[in-house]
Amino acid sequence: MTNELRGKSAIVGTGHAGFGEAHGLTAYDVMAQSALAALSDAGLKLSDVDGLFCTMMEDSMPALMAAEYLGIQPRFIDGTMLGGSSFVNYLTSATMALEAGLCDVALIVYGSNQRTASGKLVTASRPPAYEAPYNPRYPISAYAMAAARHMHEYGTTREQLADVAVSARAWAQHNPEAFERGPLTREDVLGARMVGDPLTVRDCCLVTDGGGAIVLVRADRAKDFPKAPVYVLGSAAESSHRQISQMKDFTVTAARESGKRAFAAAGVSHDDIQAVELYDAFTINTILFLEDLGFCAKGEGGAFVEGGRIAPGGVLPVNTNGGGLSCVHPGMYGIFTVIEATRQIRGDAPGIQLNNIDLALAHGNGGVLSSQVTAILGSQATL
Amino acid sequence: MPDATGPDQIYDCALASKEILLPKCDDCGAYHFFPRVLCPHCHGTSISWMRASGKGRVHTTTVVRRKPERGGDYNVCMVELEEGVRMMSRVDGIAPGDVAIDMAVTAFVDDAEGTPIVLFRPAEV
Ligand SMILES: [Zn+2]
Numbered sequence: 001m002t003n004e005l006r007g008k009s010a011i012v013g014t015g016h017a018g019f020g021e022a023h024g025l026t027a028y029d030v031m032a033q034s035a036l037a038a039l040s041d042a043g044l045k046l047s048d049v050d051g052l053f054c055t056m057m058e059d060s061m062p063a064l065m066a067a068e069y070l071g072i073q074p075r076f077i078d079g080t081m082l083g084g085s086s087f088v089n090y091l092t093s094a095t096m097a098l099e100a101g102l103c104d105v106a107l108i109v110y111g112s113n114q115r116t117a118s119g120k121l122v123t124a125s126r127p128p129a130y131e132a133p134y135n136p137r138y139p140i141s142a143y144a145m146a147a148a149r150h151m152h153e154y155g156t157t158r159e160q161l162a163d164v165a166v167s168a169r170a171w172a173q174h175n176p177e178a179f180e181r182g183p184l185t186r187e188d189v190l191g192a193r194m195v196g197d198p199l200t201v202r203d204c205c206l207v208t209d210g211g212g213a214i215v216l217v218r219a220d221r222a223k224d225f226p227k228a229p230v231y232v233l234g235s236a237a238e239s240s241h242r243q244i245s246q247m248k249d250f251t252v253t254a255a256r257e258s259g260k261r262a263f264a265a266a267g268v269s270h271d272d273i274q275a276v277e278l279y280d281a282f283t284i285n286t287i288l289f290l291e292d293l294g295f296c297a298k299g300e301g302g303a304f305v306e307g308g309r310i311a312p313g314g315v316l317p318v319n320t321n322g323g324g325l326s327c328v329h330p331g332m333y334g335i336f337t338v339i340e341a342t343r344q345i346r347g348d349a350p351g352i353q354l355n356n357i358d359l360a361l362a363h364g365n366g367g368v369l370s371s372q373v374t375a376i377l378g379s380q381a382t383l
Numbered sequence: 384m385p386d387a388t389g390p391d392q393i394y395d396c397a398l399a400s401k402e403i404l405l406p407k408c409d410d411c412g413a414y415h416f417f418p419r420v421l422c423p424h425c426h427g428t429s430i431s432w433m434r435a436s437g438k439g440r441v442h443t444t445t446v447v448r449r450k451p452e453r454g455g456d457y458n459v460c461m462v463e464l465e466e467g468v469r470m471m472s473r474v475d476g477i478a479p480g481d482v483a484i485d486m487a488v489t490a491f492v493d494d495a496e497g498t499p500i501v502l503f504r505p506a507e508v
Contacts, residue, residue, distance in 0.1 A: 129391070130417045131471045133500040136459045137447050144445035145461060152443070152484045197446040197480065245417075245461060245471040250443050 003265055007383045009095035009106075010222035010229035013042025013215035014339045019328050020179045021116050022209040027056055028069045030211040030330075031111025035070060038213035043226045044105060049215075051076040051103025053090035057112060057331045066109065076103040082239065083366025084279055087335035088373040091216070092235045098218045108338075111211030112330035128243040137196060139281065140204060142244035142368035144196035147284035149250035151198060153299065156287065158198050160302035162189035164283035165202050165325050167311035172322025174312070175351025179208050180326045189283075203283040205323075210330035212339050219383075230342045231383060233359075234265030235375040244368040251299075255292035255363060255372040262361075262374035263294075270294055273376070274357045275344045276316060277337035279365040280323040286310070289363055290318070293374065312352055320344060321351055334364035334373075341377050358382050390418035393432060398499045401492040403435040405466055416468035437490035439464040439503065446479040458482045462503055464490075476504040 015037025018030035025033075031054070039046060052074040056062035063079030078093040080086060087108055094106035127138065136142065150156045166186055172178035184202065192200035222229035238254035238261075241247050263269065270293075278289045287301035295316065296304040304310070310318035319325070321340040324333040341360035343349040358379040365372060387396040390406065397404040407414045410427030421428050444460035458479035463469045474482040475493075488503035 133498065134459050134471050134473050135447065135457070136471065141445050141447060141459050145443040145459070148445060148484065149443040194446075194448050196448065245469060250461075 003267070005095050005099065006233050006265055006267065007231045007378070008099045008219050009216045010219050010231045011214055011338070011342050011377070012217055012222055012225040012227060012229055013038040013040075013044065014213065014342050015039070015041050016210065016212045016336075016339065018111065018113070019177055019210045020208055022113050023116055025113055025209070027058055027111050027113045028065065029111070030113055030209060031056065031066055031109055032069055034111055034211035034213040035107060035109045038107070038109070038215050041227060042215040044215060046070055046072055048105045049107045050074055051094060051097050051106040053078045053094050053106060053108040054110065055079050055081045055086050056110065057114070074103070082371040082373070084281070084332035084334040085237070085364030085366035085371040085373040086332070088235065088338060088362055088364030088375050089237050089371075091232050091338065091375050092237065094216050095232050095235070098216060104217065106216040107213060108216070108335065109211070109213040110332060110335050112332070113209045114331045115207050115209045128245070131243055131245055139368050140196040140199060143282040143284055144199045145244065146250045146288070146369060147198055147282070150284060150287065153251055154302065156302035158190060159186055160287070160306050161198070161203055161283040162186045163307060164280065164286045164305050164310070165189045167305065167308060167314070168280060168319050168323040168325035170308070170311040171320050171351060172326035175322050175327060177350045178322040178327040179206055180322070199282060199284070205281045205325055205329040205333065208328050208330050210328045212335040214335065214338055214342070228346050229380065230345045230377050231380070233268070233376045233378045233382060234262040235373065236261035236265060237371065237373040239371040241370050242367055247369060251288070253288050253292050253369050253372050255289050255374065258372045258374040259293035259363070262376050266376035266378070268359060268376060272359050273361050274317070275320055275341060275354055275360040276318045277321070277341045277360065277362045278319060278323070279333050279337055279363060280319055280325050281329070281333065281365065283325070285365060286318065288369070289365070293361070293363060317354055320349065320354065334366070337362035337364060338375060338377070345377060345379050390420060390430070394418045397432070398492055398501070401499070403437065403490055403492065403501055404432040405435045405464070405468060406430045407433045414466040414468045416470055433466070435490065436465045438506070439488050439490065441474065441482060441484055441486045441488060442469055443484055444482045456480070462488060470501065472501055472503055474503045474505065
């Protein structure tokens with residue numbers, strides 16, 4: 001996104017459904033319930049939607065399936081599949097489509113029943129031919145190797161990784177929507193079952209059901225809706241690879257570029273950001289993204305997250321809903337970074353509501369650290 | 384099988400005779416892996432196949448934890464070859480947790496499970 005698109009679209013509704021376990025429901029059921037919740041939040045109806053932005057983890061044409069299920073006939077669809085970052089990426093295409101008059105009401109939506117359907121991460125993608133013979137466990141082996149390299153190069157410790165999970169849980173404990181709200185200590189994380197060295201099961205995101213949805217309109221009519229509009233001030237993407245074996249530097253993600261451009265488009269600096277919502281599929285993600293987005297220098301992410309510095313009452317509020325580690329992780333988490341950032345700015349966050357939030361950052365990750373998309377959202381006051 | 388023509392076929396055919404061939408760009412001189420019809424560095428399309436030295440270093444590594452009754456833990460790692468390309472592989476001959484970053488390793492072609500694959504063992508000192 002460039003400066004010309006700054007503040008041109010606004011989020012006027014968010015919704016979610018099926019958090020935790022959505023017994024008896026399909027992924028599309030959860031998707032539809034999420035859509036209804038977001039439209040209700042915006043005071044709109046499904047029949048108002050003429051732009052659909054959707055991908056799912058089942059089927060080769062999920063956006064068409066979703067439109068069919070919802071009983072709508074969109075005049076603009078973006079079904080780009082970048083993994084979990086897709087839903088942050090849709091903020092860019094939705095803003096462009098709205099601004100160009102290609103649609104008037106944009107619905108970004110996702111749903112999954114992966115927990116009750118299979119109990120593990122489901123993926124529609126084939127294992128890459130030159131990796132499959134070695135039986136890596138996707139996606140954890142990829143993230144484990146990134147963590148191992150970060151530890152090797154920068155002295156990052158398992159204790160620091162664990163502190164990311166402990167902080168996420170501390171936020172989740174205040175969020176009635178979060179799936180895991182029990183106590184969690186550093187020792188619990190370190191002593192949990194090792195899944196892919198150096199990551200234990202507590203370094204890994206949850207496997208839950210759930211869906212989310214976001215409704216966007218052009219900024220010029222954003223004040224005509226029940227909730228305070230949240231503006232898309234900047235969004236930017238960059239992708240660096242698809243297969244983990246093609247990642248050039250295992251300690252640096254394309255978030256460096258996406259972040260730089262999102263900040264430039266929004267015209268704000270790091271000190272202005274009051275809440276940071278990152279796609280934390282694994283504890284190493286939070287460390288990598290805080291570094292690559294510029295909240296700390298490369299290699300200093302471990303120290304940055306240590307000892308509650310990103311927990312409630314710390315120096316920077318990160319993943320204020322509990323994140324994918326403790327709140328919800330239905331296969332792809334990206335949409336929930338935008339939803340939580342929006343709710344913090346509106347003042348109706350489900351857990352800890354931070355005081356007077358005008359600017360928040362949402363960051364999506366897709367594939368195996370492959371696709372990075374950063375968005376900066378702001379209140380009316382930031383326009 | 385007719386003569387190998389596609390990049391994957393050329394790689395697989397060589398592997399079947401226990402030879403590791405790597406694609407190298409005639410234009411910029413850089414190697415790449417996985418095999419393709421163009422050079423991902425300069426986008427040239429003139430590619431030659433070179434015999435790999437087999438020497439490499441572990442760039443990063445993990446242990447996939449698996450229950451003993453299902454075969455036990457095993458190593459998955461990224462090896463950086465002397466030619467400058469990386470491939471996913473496994474270091475055999477030592478415990479999976481003993482595979483260490485920067486460890487010097489040597490490639491070999493294993494066909495124990497029917498399909499030949501490139502594996503590594505710790506390099507002789
Ligand atoms: Zn070249």
